[in-house]
Amino acid sequence: MNHKVHTVFVILLTFMMVSCNTPSPYQVWREQAKTNIRLLPEYGNVQKNKQQLAADSAFLKEATKEETAEKASExxxxxxxxxxxxxxxxxxxxxxxxAWLLNPQNAGAYWGFGSVYFSFQDYKNAIAQYNKGLKLDPRNKDIVRDRIRATESMR
Structure with missing residues (x-):
């Protein structure tokens, strides 16, 4: 093997090894979500501590000063x-x-959750969130459209 071919081979091999060991953005996200409930839909449905509950209360109070919870959620x-x-x-x-904290009945929050998963190409979780939104608003055109896109992407 001549020197140039050998050098190119070593560079390609090194690149492949590095890229195989580099976690994907979604792997990083999932790892961070283990300790950051804000990265999970509905805050992961976990029992919140006193500080988190106090932060929620302060946010709700501030967000609804001039708007209804529904409007602030939108x-x-x-x-x-x-x-x-x-x-x-x-x-x-x-x-x-x-948005969900302000109004758990806002289908748009679930559309958003699903869209984040869709952006990671996690179509299964995207569809699960879209389905939650469609239970609240079966005629929501945006959710219907994106659920179809996610379903087709799984094929």
Whole structure:
């Protein structure tokens, strides 16, 4: 093997080894979610501690100063999608969780949760979240559309 071919081979082999050992963004997300409930839909449905409950209470009080909880929840969904469209999944999930906290009956929060999973190509979890949203709002065109996209992506 001549020197140039050998060098190219070593570079390619090194690149492959490094890329195989580098966790994917979703693997990193899932690892972080083990200690950050804000990365999980509905805050992971875990029992919150006193500090978390106090933070929730302060947020609810501030968010509903000038708006109803329902209106503030819709605003959080819109803000979540703004962040998701900018590639900031973490902040997006935080906003979707806040939308859910303000109004657990807001189908848009579940659309957001599903969309974060969709962005990671985790279509199974995306569909599960879209289904929760459709139980609340069976005619929600956005959720129906994205659920179809997720289903087709699984094929």
């Amino acid at each position: 605003m959080m969904v819109q803000l979540g999608f703004k962040h998701l469209n900018q590639g900031d999944r973490q902040t997006a999930m935080y906003r979707f969780n806040q």
